[in-house]
Amino acid sequence: MTRARSRIPPILLLVLFTSACSIFPAPVSKQGKDNFAARRAKAEKLTGRDQLSAALVQWRILETIDSSDPAIAEKRRSVEAEIDRRAERHYESGKSALARGRYTEARDEFLAALTIDPSHEETIEELRAIDQRLVRRSRPKMAKAKPEAKKMTASKTAIRTKEKQIVRAGGQTIKAENSEALAQAVALTSQGAYLASIPLIEKHLSRYPEDDKAQSLLAISHREVGIALYKDGRLLEALGHLEKSRAYANGTDRKLSGILAEAKSQLAQESYDKGIRIFSKDVAQAIAFWEETLSYDPNHVKAKLNLHNAYKIQKNLESMSQ
Amino acid sequence: MSSGKCSPNSTERYSSWGLAMTIRRRRFELRLLMLISVLGLAWGCAPVPDGRVISRGNDFIVVVARPRDNLASLAAEFLGSKSKAWVIEDFNGIDRVTVGQEVVIPLRPVNRAGIYPNGYRKVPILTYHRFVSPGRSCTRLAVTAESFTEQLAYLRDNGFSVIGFRELAGFLEGKSQIPPKSVILTIDDGYRSAYEVAYPILKKFGYRATLFVYTDFVGAPAGLTWTQLKEMVGSGLIDIQPHSKTHADLTKRLENESEAAYKKRIAKEISSSTRDIEKHVGVSIHTFSYPYGAENDTVVEAVKAQGFKLGATVTRGGNPSFAHPFVLRRSQVYCGDNLKVLAKRLDHFEKKPLR
Numbered sequence: 001m002t003r004a005r006s007r008i009p010p011i012l013l014l015v016l017f018t019s020a021c022s023i024f025p026a027p028v029s030k031q032g033k034d035n036f037a038a039r040r041a042k043a044e045k046l047t048g049r050d051q052l053s054a055a056l057v058q059w060r061i062l063e064t065i066d067s068s069d070p071a072i073a074e075k076r077r078s079v080e081a082e083i084d085r086r087a088e089r090h091y092e093s094g095k096s097a098l099a100r101g102r103y104t105e106a107r108d109e110f111l112a113a114l115t116i117d118p119s120h121e122e123t124i125e126e127l128r129a130i131d132q133r134l135v136r137r138s139r140p141k142m143a144k145a146k147p148e149a150k151k152m153t154a155s156k157t158a159i160r161t162k163e164k165q166i167v168r169a170g171g172q173t174i175k176a177e178n179s180e181a182l183a184q185a186v187a188l189t190s191q192g193a194y195l196a197s198i199p200l201i202e203k204h205l206s207r208y209p210e211d212d213k214a215q216s217l218l219a220i221s222h223r224e225v226g227i228a229l230y231k232d233g234r235l236l237e238a239l240g241h242l243e244k245s246r247a248y249a250n251g252t253d254r255k256l257s258g259i260l261a262e263a264k265s266q267l268a269q270e271s272y273d274k275g276i277r278i279f280s281k282d283v284a285q286a287i288a289f290w291e292e293t294l295s296y297d298p299n300h301v302k303a304k305l306n307l308h309n310a311y312k313i314q315k316n317l318e319s320m321s322q
Numbered sequence: 323m324s325s326g327k328c329s330p331n332s333t334e335r336y337s338s339w340g341l342a343m344t345i346r347r348r349r350f351e352l353r354l355l356m357l358i359s360v361l362g363l364a365w366g367c368a369p370v371p372d373g374r375v376i377s378r379g380n381d382f383i384v385v386v387a388r389p390r391d392n393l394a395s396l397a398a399e400f401l402g403s404k405s406k407a408w409v410i411e412d413f414n415g416i417d418r419v420t421v422g423q424e425v426v427i428p429l430r431p432v433n434r435a436g437i438y439p440n441g442y443r444k445v446p447i448l449t450y451h452r453f454v455s456p457g458r459s460c461t462r463l464a465v466t467a468e469s470f471t472e473q474l475a476y477l478r479d480n481g482f483s484v485i486g487f488r489e490l491a492g493f494l495e496g497k498s499q500i501p502p503k504s505v506i507l508t509i510d511d512g513y514r515s516a517y518e519v520a521y522p523i524l525k526k527f528g529y530r531a532t533l534f535v536y537t538d539f540v541g542a543p544a545g546l547t548w549t550q551l552k553e554m555v556g557s558g559l560i561d562i563q564p565h566s567k568t569h570a571d572l573t574k575r576l577e578n579e580s581e582a583a584y585k586k587r588i589a590k591e592i593s594s595s596t597r598d599i600e601k602h603v604g605v606s607i608h609t610f611s612y613p614y615g616a617e618n619d620t621v622v623e624a625v626k627a628q629g630f631k632l633g634a635t636v637t638r639g640g641n642p643s644f645a646h647p648f649v650l651r652r653s654q655v656y657c658g659d660n661l662k663v664l665a666k667r668l669d670h671f672e673k674k675p676l677r
Contacts, residue, residue: 032376032386035424051439061426064379108676111437114644115676118435119496127644135637135649206536206569209511210452210544212461249462 036065043075052083053116087117094126100284103130104291105311137295179204182214185221194221194228219248223256230263235270239263268297275306283314376424383427387419400427408483408501431499435643441673444640445490447506447652448473448667453519460657467519469659474527476661477505482668484529486561487609491631494647503670507531508634508652510565510611512539517550524559534565534611534634537595540602548602555603562603564595565611572624573616588624596628609634615652622648640669 039062046055059076066072094109107130113123185200201218205211226241242260249256275289287310293303376384383400385391393407396419401409411417413428436443452464460466465473477484483501490506492498507524509516512535524531533554539545554560566572572591575584596607608631612621615636625633625648633648641650653667 031422032424053433057432061382061384064382065377065384067379111442111674111676114435114437115439118433118437124435124496124644128646131642131644132646132649135635135639135646135651138637138639202571206538207542208544209513209539209569215462247462 036062039065040072047075047079052079052086053118055079056083083117087113087120087123090116091120091123091126094123098126098130100314101288102284102291102311102314103133103288104307105287106130179208182208182211182217185214185217189217189221194224197221198225215248219245219253222248223253226256226263227259230259235263235267239267264296268293268300268303271296272300272303272306275303279306279310283310283317286310287314381428381430383429385425385427387421387423387425389421391419391421393417393419396425396427401429409499412502431496434493434496434499436493437643437676439676441671441676442642443502444642444670444672445485445493445500445504445506446640446668446670447508447634447650449636449652449654450507450509450516450520451511451654452513453515455515455519462657463654464515464657465655465659466657467523469657470520471523471526472661473655473664474523474529476664477529477668478527480668482670484531486530487532487563487632490641490650491608491647493643494632494641494645496643505668505670508534508611510534511536511569512546512551512565514544514546514550517546517554521554521557521560525557528559530559530561532561532563532609534563534609535595535599536565536567536569536613537598538568540598551603555605562599562605563607563609563611564592564599566591566613567594567598569613571614571616572612572621573618585620585624588621589628592624592628608632617649638667640672642672 039058043055043058043062046052046058056076056079059072059079062069062072063076090109090113094106094113097103097106097109107127110123110127110130113120114127117123181200182204185197185204188194188197188200198218198221201214201221205214205218208214222241222245226238226245229235229238229241232238239260242256242263245256246253246260271289271292275286275293278289279286287307290303290307290310293300294307297303374386374388376386378384385396385400387396393410393416394404396410397407398404410425410427413432414425416423416425419425450465450470452461453470454460454464454466456467458466460469480503482503482505484507485500485504487506489498489500489504493500493504507529509520509531510533512533516533520531533546533551535546535551540551541547551562555562568591570591572588576587579587592610599605600607607629610625610630610632611634615634617625617633617635622633631647632650634650634652636654637649637651638653639651645651655664655667659667
């Protein structure tokens with residue numbers, strides 16, 4: 001009996017030891033306690049300052065360190081709920097602005113929603129759609145070339161195939177002068193048919209991309225077409241050609257830069273004036289015109305000022321109608 | 323009365339009983355002492371399993387740095403790779419750890435969108451076309467070897483991390499984080515100079531780049547060969563992705579071309595180049611570069627339909643986490659662009675109050 005009793009304690013002690021290891025709370029050092037208190041103070045401060053996204057991160061870290069404190073869990077939940085509420089409010093404001101064609105305002109609202117809740121999927125989708133629109137608006141428009149120039153005849157295809165075979169077989173360099181497309185393009189430009197020459201030069205360049213002469217010729221053709229369109233008052237189309245010309249020009253062309261700047265400035269002024277004319281009848285439409293002004297000339301001070309005021313007026317009108 | 327006296331027998335009995343009680347009490351005290359010791363030991367062992375992890379959750383691990391710890395060693399131990407040291411660095415706002423410092427290691431992206439109250443993060447993509455050998459003068463789209471070297475040195479010296487399109491796709495999908503100053507390098511068309519001039523310089527810096535080639539140009543006098551492309555892919559630094567078959571502007575419809583014929587032609591431009599690259603180089607395809615950067619809804623749909631994750635234009639600017647994945651902005655680098663111009667192209671943070 002005595003022997004049996006003396007055997008029990010070590011087993012019991014082992015069980016107690018292992019279970020206690022997992023049950024007992026962490027002994028927190030003074031440094032650890034200080035860190036915890038500092039982090040908690042930081043979380044409270046961020047919450048108080050409305051920096052909810054950053055505050056939530058701190059509450060989540062505190063919860064990781066001490067999951068047994070119900071006050072921390074409660075704080076975390078309340079911040080999460082507030083984040084949801086505010087992100088949703090900004091998202092709805094953004095949608096409303098979007099419906100009225102106010103892209104700049106919509107974008108700002110969506111960004112505000114995402115600042116609060118970086119994982120708000122619907123907001124990300126809306127911002128992507130606006131982003132796509134912005135990219136396309138920033139891209140220079142390319143004018144349509146004459147249809148005749150685009151047709152590739154059977155004989156040209158044959159020449160092209162033959163040239164390719166020669167290149168592949170012997171590694172021999174084909175001189176650009178031998179290119180049928182370029183020869184035609186040169187003939188067209190000498191006759192002043194710059195627009196028709198463009199697709200032919202592009203075709204040539206797709207096979208001889210390093211041909212600097214062809215690049216210069218393309219720059220000239222685009223420039224001449226651009227200038228003609230500019231003189232004709234077709235500013236948007238002119239802008240597309242002039243941008244292309246700049247991309248292919250070897251070195252700086254002051255004349256080109258001057259006309260480009262002039263075309264952009266005129267387009268900006270045109271849309272600005274349109275905004276002024278329509279402002280008294282339709283504020284939303286005026287906003288759209290002034291946003292367009294800024295896309296041509298981001299430094300257009302009057303458009304910026306008017307936009308700022310128009311947004312305010314629009315907001316007041318909305319609150320009055322409600 | 324005799325009962326009131328202690329007989330020798332009863333005294334003996336009492337003294338043995340007292341001894342037994344004393345022994346029992348001692349044993350009890352000993353056991354109690356051992357129990358307290360065990361519990362004391364247990365209390366000490368429970369909290370810090372490996373001596374420095376304060377706590378471990380699904381989202382964070384909180385540790386106290388020990389003498390041999392540094393950002394890379396913590397990243398290797400808790401995030402699986404030394405290269406993720408920037409995750410700890412960025413989250414804690416530190417550039418090194420000191421002994422006894424409490425460090426929080428995020429296990430999941432915390433701010434996956436890279437949006438802050440003062441603005442948002444952007445990923446610039448640089449686009450090159452041709453390169454000219456040292457000592458030769460440049461043309462508009464051809465950058466000299468000296469300039470290219472200088473530009474890569476600028477990236478290195480200013481803390482930029484060169485990433486690839488896969489990482490960018492993860493960032494846009496919200497699945498992964500990328501280093502704060504990330505940049506992507508791309509080379510369009512597939513000129514031979516990419517192999518002869520740019521590739522050795524990229525190797526020197528250990529930087530990755532993506533080559534967008536239009537497959538009709540492969541094997542042409544000024545173009546790269548499949549052997550050269552394969553060799554570059556083998557280095558692990560270069561990725562090859564399609565830039566169409568003929569470099570035609572895919573947004574332009576030919577005269578008298580029906581909608582169906584137009585769509586078929588675009589699909590062929592994409593599929594043919596994709597197939598050739600997969601066949602000759604053996605890489606998996608994920609990003610399409612539009613010739614001239616020109617795209618429209620039809621082209622984007624065709625690219626999506628063929629399984630691409632991303633599409634790249636040449637519209638200047640950086641790409642935030644909410645960038646449209648099929649109209650990514652890229653900034654072309656031209657001959658004569660100095661480091662000041664390059665710095666503008668590398669703008670990686672859009673400052674904008676967002677609250």
